[in-house]
Amino acid sequence: MSRPEPLQPVYQFSSAQEPVSLRQGTVEVDFNNDRFCGMADLVLRFLPGPRLVFHAIVRSTSEPELPFFLNVPDNLSVSFNGQKMEGFRGRWKANGNTLEFDWIPRSQPVVLSDMQPKNSVAAIFHLFNFPEFRGGNYQEVAPLGCALLVLESEDWKISLQELPEDATREAWDQIKNEGGCFLTHMVKMERKDGEQFSGEDAQEQCFLLDNFLSFINGGRCWPVCGVGLDASGETTWETFASPRPVRPPYSWFNPYKASQAELLFPLFAKRWQQSAEWRDCLHSAIYWYVQANTSGGSPSIDAAIILAQAALERLAHHYLVVDQKVVSGKGRASDRLRMLFSACGIPNEIMDATPDIRRANGTFKKDTRWMDAPHAITDIRNSLVHPVSKKKLHDCHVDAWKLSLWYLELSVLALCGYDGTYVSRLTAKYVTDSANVPWGKKA
Incomplete structure (x- = not known):
């Protein structure tokens, strides 16, 4: 079977920054x-960071009285190709009756x-x-030399493909050595039944994909600068947006076992589409x-503990109170x-994988000890938000942070019905160490 041609970038996102x-047109101010x-x-x-900007050069339709450009306000009325663009003014300069300025869109993606x-x-x-990534289930149909990840829901097929000619590896060499934001993959979205779809349909699927990729990546990650194609090509x-310049932090996903993402995606999509x-x-x-x-870094570990538990409480409230209706919204x-x-x-018990929490718990009086891990992480969180506790818990912050994120990752996986493998941030020595989820089938 012949291999397909690799997807090529629509825009000239080179290896340099x-x-x-992306688009040129007329502007009125x-x-x-x-x-x-x-x-x-x-x-x-x-x-210094990715930003989408309209760079405009305009001239007055009449002869201005000098001095004319003493101050250019932020609240200009700007139209691009006849379409009003909400935004705010960036840097500017004026010469005679000519004004050159940056106009920064108020929201993204920009749809023209x-x-x-x-x-x-x-x-x-x-x-x-x-x-x-490596280890996807569809490598035999991938373009030659390009790793391929295929995400399929009930109605959609989404393909993530490496850039050809080792361009993805070269991009990551630059990210690791210099930082910055570089194109690493192409994404193709299509309906499984071959039916035509609208740009609005694609935007809806892109929002789902944004959240899914952010979850497996462990940091904000979304496809940008989308282009729709008809049957003739x-x-x-077109939509336009700026990417997020992050180095992927640690997550549950093993990039060398990409089949984890392929297994999770249809389950995630089903739960996502279950209800608003x-x-x-x-x-x-x-x-x-x-x-x-x-x-x-930013946020700090103490703030991250609070954020992680806000996410856990959101999941718990929705699943137990709204979805299953097994408890009221009151209680601890x-x-x-x-x-x-x-x-x-x-598991709810305090584990050896959080030694600082176990050690601290052993120093408390019997009537103030944590009964289990949920008790520990909520007590540590409360000590940050309501600092009235007499317990000295600062040595437990890293453990509480890691444990809260471990619970959060597993809770999302479990609520989606995933029973594959994952990388445990509590026990894995390397990002390639995959283990069975606690509720999954034993290997």
């Missing part, structure tokens, strides 16, 4: 009771197309700083998860977490 022009017309370039800049027609058979996106719509409430719950939990998954957080973990098949 140079600005990339209303300012000082005058209208300025000119040209603008929609640019993705990478330094009609997204409603159902005339697309595929959508192509660009993925930055996504880890190199012509462009049907489940979607909001998972989105909130993952939002807090990626912020809490720090290594002592530790009791709800204990019930959630028990329902998911996750």
Whole structure:
């Protein structure tokens, strides 16, 4: 069987951190009771950090009275190709009746197309700083020399492909040595039944994919700069957004066992699409998860503990109170977490993998000891938010952080019905050490 041709970037995202022009067009600016017309370039800049900017040069339609550009306000009215762009002004300079300025969109993605027609058979996106992976189930149908990850839900097939000619590895060499944000993978989205879809349909699936990739990556990660294609390969719509420049932190996902992501995705998508409430719950939990998954940078460990437990309490409330209706919304957080973990098949006892928590618990008086791990992490969290405890718990912060994230990762996996392998942040010595989930089948 012949191999398909690899997906190629739509835009010239090179190995250097140079600005990339994405779209050019006409621009109109209303300012000082005058209208300025000119040209603008929609640019993705990478330094000092990725940012989407309209760079515009306009001239007055009338002869201004000097001095004219003493102050350019932030609240300009700016239209690009006849479409009003909400945003704010960046750096600017003026010369005579000519104004040159940056206009920064207020929200992303920037949509400059009609997204409603159902005339697309595929959508192509660009993925930055996504880890190199191996071990997917579809390598025999991958383009030659490109690792391939295929995520399938009930209706959609999403392919993540490495860049050809070792470009992904070269990008990661630069990320590790220099930092920054580099294109590492291409994403192709299509319906499994071959039916055409709209840009709005693709955006809805992209939101799901954003959250899924962030969860397996352990840090914010989303495909950007999407392009819809019709059956003849012509462009049907475009969206524009800036990527997130992160080095993937530690997570439950083993990048050398990519089949873990392929197994989880249909389960995650089913839970996500079960109801708007489940979607909001998972989105909130993952939002807090990626912020809490720090290594002592920003936020700090103590703030990360609070964020991780906010995510755990959100999951516990939705599953126990809203979805299953087995308890009321009242009661102690530790009791709800204990019930959630028990329902998911996750151990509640204090383990040797958290030696500082075990050691501290042994120093407490009998009537103040933690009864289990949920009791410990909520007590440590409470000591940060309500510092009235007489216990000295600062030596337990790293253990509490790791344990909270371990519980959070396993809770999401369990609530999705996943029973494969994962990387335990409590016991794994290497990111390639996979173990069975506690409730899964034994190997």
